[in-house]
Amino acid sequence: MNSQAAVKTDTDSLINALRKHAPRCVIDSSLETRKARAHDRWPIAAKWSEEEMNNHTPLAVVRVGSARDVSQVLTFAGAHHIPVVPFGAGSGVVGGVVNQRGYLCIDLSGLNGKPELDAENGEVTVPSGVLGGDLEKILNEAGRRLPHYPQSLALASIGGLVATRSSGTFSSKYGNIENFVTSLEVVLPDGAIIHTQRSPRSSTGPSVAQMFVGSEGTLGIITAVTLRTLPLATSQLFRGVAFEGVGPGLNAVRQVLDSGLMPAVIRLYDEKEAVHIFEKSGIEPAHRTLLVLAFDGNPAVAAAEQAESLKITAALGGEDLGSKPGEIWEKTRYDAGWLDRGNAGEFDFADAIEIAAGWHTLEALHDKVLNAISPYADNAFAHYSHFYSNGGAIYFIFFIVGKNKQDAESRFNQVWDITMRTVLEHGGSISHHHGVGEARKHWMVREHGDSLRVLAKLKQALDPRAILSPGKMGFDEQPEAGK
Ligand SMILES: Cc1cc2nc3c(=O)[nH]c(=O)nc-3n(C[C@H](O)[C@H](O)[C@H](O)COP(=O)(O)OP(=O)(O)OC[C@H]3O[C@@H](n4cnc5c(N)ncnc54)[C@H](O)[C@@H]3O)c2cc1C
Structure with missing residues (x-):
């Protein structure tokens, strides 16, 4: 028997044993399903060669229908020392579900009973x-x-x-x-x-x-x-306010929050990104930033919060553009067509990197990151969102039109590395909400410092055989590591 045939026999017997151990699970080992569950929406995975795909495909995809099924799969995997990687819906954008071949993908889409x-x-x-x-x-x-x-x-x-x-x-x-x-x-x-x-x-x-x-x-x-x-909210009010620059817009957001007002949505688009909403709203951008606000909940409270917020933004130089820009944002808020279009070409990349930082550096980081990545990205811009009394998040969007796979990937990695390094140097967090996955795992030591040991010990205590999603979260990085 050649080695490939031997591996197949081993896999087949393993799957048969799993079928007996977890009889209600649906186990699919077709290549098509295994490939579909090998990755999420991490742009790097979309450009994988056949060989790279092969290095990441699970042995099988196990579809579970209950917590008991999950438990049976995990006890089986523990006994056989086989890694298991959970797959939710695969919309992650940082390679969270990506792992080295030889694991079982546990597909959780069957946990879909009535809430x-x-x-x-x-x-x-x-x-x-x-x-x-x-x-x-x-x-x-x-x-x-x-x-x-x-x-x-x-x-x-x-x-x-x-x-x-x-x-x-x-x-x-x-x-x-x-x-x-x-x-x-x-x-x-x-x-x-x-x-x-x-x-x-x-x-x-x-x-x-x-x-x-x-x-x-x-x-x-x-x-x-x-x-x-x-x-349900009985009132939702949307608004757009234009500013001359990012700094005045951020200052206005801070004053609104410091006044105890609570807009539900606060998004500040830089001049380059704001153009798209200005155009759709039929408003001349005139090289201005755009603050989108939404107030929601009780009608009287939402109206009062809007009125008070607009007083503050006006006093700080903001031009009230009425409800149109906010309503355009609301109508298009689930449209991420730019991501698909930007990644459509064989050597093209489009991606977004979201980070968090305190007020002390929120304005400066915008220019610092965009300037530093400009040699590698063909186009880049940013918006701020998710504000807090002590800071907020920046969402950097960039596009690469590569000459070939190597050129595209090396520029993509440069953009990520520069952004991570710059944010850490300025005391921010490398992720506000997309998570760690593959994209950020090498930066976790620098992100957390000594405290990563606490998470690593928790991992060791709960999963001493490293069955669940091994190699993730920076747990395997050396203390002095960190790009
Ligand atoms: C167009 C677009 C827009 C997006 N916008 C946002 C946004 O506004 N805000 C935001 O936060 N994110 C956003 N994301 C990212 C993504 O939707 C989130 O990360 C989401 O939480 C992933 O959920 P999922 O079910 O698809 O998880 P998956 O991609 O399947 O998995 C993500 C990670 O979680 C693990 N996992 C999944 N399910 C479980 C479980 N039940 N138990 C344990 N581990 C599990 C996986 O192993 C993996 O590590 C966006 C993505 C896209 C493509």
């Missing part, structure tokens, strides 16, 4: 494979909502949103996914199914649920999520 609404407490418990958009529809029909609106709402699973510590466009008022999670059902690497404490808040030690928020499948597999929900 249970607890009307009395305003909470919903939802199986983790349900897509964000589907949950929102169900909640809306019951007069409720989860005001967590990532651009990928229709593409991402609830479990994936929790596992990546995601952020939605209404975060300035309502917070990010971690602010909605009240409890999780998680299957640990040893197969144990746990349910975390559930109450509006508690002071009974560190939150166990929050330890899994953002763990990207390395500490456990989230099988159900309980979230706070809110009644």
Whole structure:
């Protein structure tokens, strides 16, 4: 028997054994399915050669329908020392689901049972494979909502949103996914199914649920999520304000927040990116930045917050453009066509890098990063979003038209490395909400410093055989490492 045939026989017998151990799981080892589950929307994976794809395809894709199924797969994997990588809906953009060949992909899309609404407490418990958009529809029909609106709402699973510590466009008022999670059902690497404490808040030690928020499948597999929900908004007001430059726009945002006002959406587009919304609104951009604001909830409160916010922006030089630019933003907020178009060419890349930083450097970082990446990117611009009293996030968008695969990839990597390094040098965080995945794992030592040891020890304690998503989160990096 040649070596390839021997490997196939080994894989076949392993899969047969898994079928016996976890009889309700649907196991698919067709090449087509394995390839489809080998990657997410990380642009690098879209350009993989056959050989690169082959190096990353799972042995099989295991579709589960319950926490018990997940538990059985994990006990089997532990006994056979086979890595397992959870796959939510594959909308991640940093290679979170990417791993070295020889692992089992656990496809969670079958965890899609009906969400249970607890009307009395305003909470919903939802199986983790349900897509964000589907949950929102169900909640809306019951007069409720989860005001967590990532651009990928229709593409991402609830479990994936929790596992990546995601952020939605209404975060300035309502917070990010971690602010909605009240409890999780998680299957640990040893197969144990746990349910975390559930109450509006508690002071009974560190939150166990929050330890899994953002763990990207390395500490456990989230099988159900309980979230706070809110009644539907009875009013939503959108607005656009133009400024001469990024600095005045940021100053206005800070003053609005410092006044205790809470716009649900605050987005400041630099001159280059703002052009697109100005054009669609029929407004002459005149090389100005654009602040998009939204106020939502109770009509009287939303109207008052808008009026007060506009007084502040006007006093700081902002020109009130009325509701049109905000409404255009609202209508197009789920459209990410630029990503598909920018990545369509064989050697072309389009990507977004989101980072977080304090007010002390928020303005400077914009120019520093864009200037530093300009030799490598054919086009780049940025907007600010997700503001806090102490800072905010910047979303750098860049495009590369490569001469060949090597040229395109090396420029893509340069843009990422420069951005990560510049942000760290200025005391920011290398990711605001897309997570670590492959793209950022080598930067985790510099991001966390000594405290990465705490996460690594947690990983070691929960998963001593390194079964779940091995090689991720910078756990395998040396203490002195970091690009
Ligand atoms: C067009 C576009 C727009 C986007 N906009 C936003 C945005 O506005 N805000 C934002 O935060 N993100 C955004 N994203 C990124 C992406 O949608 C999020 O990262 C999302 O949370 C991923 O969810 P998923 O179900 O697709 O997870 P996947 O991509 O399948 O997995 C992501 C990671 O989580 C792990 N994982 C998935 N499910 C589980 C689980 N149940 N238990 C444990 N680990 C799990 C995976 O192993 C992987 O490491 C965008 C992506 C695209 C393509």
